[in-house]
Amino acid sequence: MQDSIIPKHLESKRTRCVVYTRVMGYHRPVESFNIGKKGEHKQRVKFVEKSNI
Incomplete structure (x- = not known):
């Protein structure tokens, strides 16, 4: 998971x-x-499958 700071104005829009x-x-x-x-x-x-393309 990426450690990023969430702006205060978007905090209320987060969901679990x-x-x-x-x-x-x-x-x-x-x-x-x-x-x-x-x-x-x-x-x-x-596991990440490689593409055959």
């Missing part, structure tokens, strides 16, 4: 985003994870 991840075959919100699992989630390597 719930991030889900697939764990053991089903999807769970990351916010429900314990501290250790949240740290593990942050360290995961994201």
Whole structure:
């Protein structure tokens, strides 16, 4: 995530985003994870498929 400063006049327009991840075959919100699992989630390597074009 990018660390940027949000202008005060836009602060009221922000909404909460719930991030889900697939764990053991089903999807769970990351916010429900314990501290250790949240740290593990942050360290995961994201897979990016290369384009064949």
